[in-house]
Amino acid sequence: MRILVVNVNTTESITDAIARSAQAVASPGTEIVGLTPYFGAESIEGNFESYLAAIAVMDRVMAYDQPFDAVIQAGYGEHGREGLQELLNVPVVDITDAAASTAMFLGHAYSVVTTLDRTVPLIEDRLKLSGLWDRCASVRASGLAVLELEHEPQRALEAIVHQAELAVTQDKAEVICLGCGGMAGLDEQIRRRTGVPVVDGVTAAVMIAESLVRLKLSTSKVRTYATPRPKNIIGWPGRFAR
């Protein structure tokens, strides 16, 4: 089976890290294909960039010309998953949902530790829309930007561990979700430091995507995610024009 793992930003090294992390947990027969959008911001830390990424991710997936079995949208708290679900007939898994959904099997409440404070409301809103908010103890910001995670891994780790510890002691979280695609691979270290299970959305999403494919389940097309009606799309420079 082939699973597309689409980065939401245009930084190739993050795409590579995500894809490596995904491949590391994939089943023997699963091929992970990492995709970087053709346009958009180098990192996503707000609504404007996230909306642009929503379209860029759809554009990139539509441009992929080989068969595939599932798509993972590898941005935490980003817009766009619903659009992909309309456009595709294969399962679409957002890492925000994947991490939260997995965390709920591991503890009574979970927290998310993300990058900048300004992204916290986006994540909260996405979890609310996905119906996975009820057992969320908190969404906390480490204060580091997405690209700082890459360039200052040790400082990032410390900042994330610090917030994770506060989530456990103050907010009563029993599980931590890593709230950024760029945190892929940090889960084990943070688990050792905090003593609670740590869920990385990318690897969780690989499990869920594989599971849905194995169970032959895909997006319901009866209402919200029905295929778009045929209509004129004008002026668009990319692949949606018809």
Add this chain to the structure above:
Amino acid sequence: MRILVVNVNTTESITDAIARSAQAVASPGTEIVGLTPYFGAESIEGNFESYLAAIAVMDRVMAYDQPFDAVIQAGYGEHGREGLQELLNVPVVDITDAAASTAMFLGHAYSVVTTLDRTVPLIEDRLKLSGLWDRCASVRASGLAVLELEHEPQRALEAIVHQAELAVTQDKAEVICLGCGGMAGLDEQIRRRTGVPVVDGVTAAVMIAESLVRLKLSTSKVRTYATPRPKNIIGWPGRFAR
């Protein structure tokens, strides 16, 4: 004062109707400028089209090179308002929120009557995110597509009245919101037929936009809607590239 009223689809005749409707209620000193996105779908009836519209609306507003005092996003239940709020320093009013917020001053519960059933969950989700869901009795679909509203006005009117009556008698709505920018101008007829106040999001949004400008209030920049951080945006064919 100048208020931009941005259509979410690329159908100019709808832009014109919306702008006319907005100008009709605007204060003497207010100039309404109707804008049509440069790209996107001729009508928005789902998530993919709505996400594309989100970017198209931002793109069109950023391309407007005259001063303006407020922006109205004239799509019901569409994505994107938060992005505009980040990009601009003037108030941004979405007609979804404007209609609901106004309706809550008029009755204990309101319903929305929209176009196709597939758009109902989008509207519900936007109202939930905006914190205006609590007094929503129902979102009902007339079953007519956006463009059918234009081409078959009488049939559209009957279908909307029918659902509005069900909203009042079965769902206990006391106010009806017109759930599509393309319904602008139908409010008075529907009010006469149903006996309850009918709120058109476009005219409600003009009032709110004017009010915010008069009160010198605009979007808070301390967190969720802070100006995007400077960063590399690549590959984008439109106006966001830096």
Add this chain to the structure above:
Amino acid sequence: MRILVVNVNTTESITDAIARSAQAVASPGTEIVGLTPYFGAESIEGNFESYLAAIAVMDRVMAYDQPFDAVIQAGYGEHGREGLQELLNVPVVDITDAAASTAMFLGHAYSVVTTLDRTVPLIEDRLKLSGLWDRCASVRASGLAVLELEHEPQRALEAIVHQAELAVTQDKAEVICLGCGGMAGLDEQIRRRTGVPVVDGVTAAVMIAESLVRLKLSTSKVRTYATPRPKNIIGWPGRFAR
């Protein structure tokens, strides 16, 4: 257009301040009439006084013998708005709702800063009933009584600014609502001190009342706010006896 702005307490100087503040933002053609109840407490800081004010406000409005186009109830978190809506055919706007509703167009979450801690639950409950609670980050008390606001304006300002800052930094509010009619006029100073938009319910209510009148919208009479049924009212010393 004529808008009645009714104080909820019997302190004339507060009525004057509220009316002045309202007139300052009203449109050229709008006449603001400040009304003080004929009976009740000099300030409202609890349920008993608030219930008495509810009747006193209705009594005062019913005693007003000139035509008017809308009524503003200028008490924060007080009882009674629903009664006025039943008795009148013109729009009724409570400043509690007006401030919250306006704040929601300006930021992702808002806080209210009010007077005494004992009034916090009243405000919370009114916001819940009005369906405007979902995006409320907190209701905070400055610790100053209503009349202290009048007599010690500088101390009041400091106390309100202090709580507003806590609301922003700790509760993640992005907008502040002034939680007392007697705070009218303080918005600009608090905005400068805190850096976030500050909404004064009185001026916000003027905008909304004018807007509803301009849109020819008024209270729905089909259910909750239907005109009271004709019935014997006995023993009442005021204007409701029939």
Add this chain to the structure above:
Amino acid sequence: MRILVVNVNTTESITDAIARSAQAVASPGTEIVGLTPYFGAESIEGNFESYLAAIAVMDRVMAYDQPFDAVIQAGYGEHGREGLQELLNVPVVDITDAAASTAMFLGHAYSVVTTLDRTVPLIEDRLKLSGLWDRCASVRASGLAVLELEHEPQRALEAIVHQAELAVTQDKAEVICLGCGGMAGLDEQIRRRTGVPVVDGVTAAVMIAESLVRLKLSTSKVRTYATPRPKNIIGWPGRFAR
């Protein structure tokens, strides 16, 4: 022990029926004193009348010059209970809360059957404020006015039974609350007809009032229901002037 049972309307025959019903279930040592407000409407079916009753009930209780141990406010879904709680040091029990609270010990969900449809939102709102809404399956209106209950008992019974049956079969209620003080005494007949437990708020409130007195528990005075602060109350023709 002496318990005041205060009717919310001015119809003496209803006061008598309520008091009789209360006395019938009271413990041997309990004296029930039925009180009729000195002013107000003959029946309460809306917010204006209910707010007037709120003050009238407080006025009547304050005028009572003998010692008493608890007060029952015998109106379903009416305003005012919080004011009484501030003014008194003895327990105050509203029959709305008493019925709902009791019903929740008897089944997984309960419904309320009340009089006119226009009072349904009042009852829903009171239950929400009291924190007793979560297990409410529905509030249904029999369509009969309060005074019709008195004058046409058999027709009233049939209408109530009909709605109770719909509550059980359609709304999945397992218990029925009688949603009007004037329904006191009908519980046994409705139970026989519907096969589910039927709770009359008046008798339930007697049990709770007696229980609180026996346990020496009364209203907390630390915050919401603290005694009103001493202040000037002017112009009031009744007993609150100081």
Add this chain to the structure above:
Amino acid sequence: MRILVVNVNTTESITDAIARSAQAVASPGTEIVGLTPYFGAESIEGNFESYLAAIAVMDRVMAYDQPFDAVIQAGYGEHGREGLQELLNVPVVDITDAAASTAMFLGHAYSVVTTLDRTVPLIEDRLKLSGLWDRCASVRASGLAVLELEHEPQRALEAIVHQAELAVTQDKAEVICLGCGGMAGLDEQIRRRTGVPVVDGVTAAVMIAESLVRLKLSTSKVRTYATPRPKNIIGWPGRFAR
């Protein structure tokens, strides 16, 4: 009337204390019978022990061979009440619900102070399921185990008072519920120390059980708590085998 008060653990001295406390507030004609389960843990501080207690309580009640009028399950936040309600035709009152329900008549919000932190989520979940969560300000742990309450009463008292004070000052609770059957009898001391009403679930439950019996009300049998269908129960060493 005879009321069974069933301890959830197997420690006889706790059963005795609970029964004494219950008898002390019972009406003259009421006989309290304290029952200790035949099996289970010496104290209940988690889900496994609580599930075992659920069955042990049902087993013990079914083994009681004299008539009785009501049953009180005297564990705070434990499982099992719904099973008893199915098996019996007399009212069943859980002290968790009894305390919360009573507290809601005394203040705008209540907190629970319990034993170990690990039991907090159990109590929260039970209150949510019972529909009594809405006005809960917090559930706080004293940090003392159930049996320490018995052996170190003074230290327990101090720890409970400390958390109760935090509940009042920080969480804005106006009433405290004692969150453990083994705290029976401490209410008066804690009330004196904190200045707020303190509700002991055991005595509150006696009042409610007596009240339901006096009102001839018992569990609805139409749906959730219908008598179990006749079926083969195998292998069970206790009293449920048929």
Add this chain to the structure above:
Amino acid sequence: MRILVVNVNTTESITDAIARSAQAVASPGTEIVGLTPYFGAESIEGNFESYLAAIAVMDRVMAYDQPFDAVIQAGYGEHGREGLQELLNVPVVDITDAAASTAMFLGHAYSVVTTLDRTVPLIEDRLKLSGLWDRCASVRASGLAVLELEHEPQRALEAIVHQAELAVTQDKAEVICLGCGGMAGLDEQIRRRTGVPVVDGVTAAVMIAESLVRLKLSTSKVRTYATPRPKNIIGWPGRFAR
């Protein structure tokens, strides 16, 4: 890897069917071990039976003397999962949660179709406690008992399809969850008949259990599901005595 799939009732043929269904979707290296409790009811259709099953399942798992990697509790809406999580260090997956969690990746809302109406509130409550309720459109009963599913498969299928269709058309479900372990294997037929994805909790749980094991994630032990404290457990005839 070895996964224990524990039936909640004592009917061996249901255990076999569940285990077969689980093995059919398991990965090559996964061994499914079906377990039947040593005691309890032949089918679980209510709280008493479900509480008994909770203990019986824990008892059966504790008696299993071989190593294993995860446990699936194969009853829909049953009690007990939290107890197993305390007792074990390997992941525990309840099929109720597994089905709902999986369904939420497939559509905007899901419904559950179960057996008897009396079990509907149990399922609703379990979904609420698990934080998976928000996107549940409805829980519907087919009206057939658990054992009728076995003995009258065709009639069961028709009844389930009928309710699933109502869930889609009336409740706006986009995905159907099979609400009984005994429905394992019916998913494909119901999907064909209704046109929406159908999730069987047993196969979904196998995917999740395998995923958690592969990701080396297990139950958090810091709070709610901490290992039971050592204590005296007396009188218990089974395996928990120490």
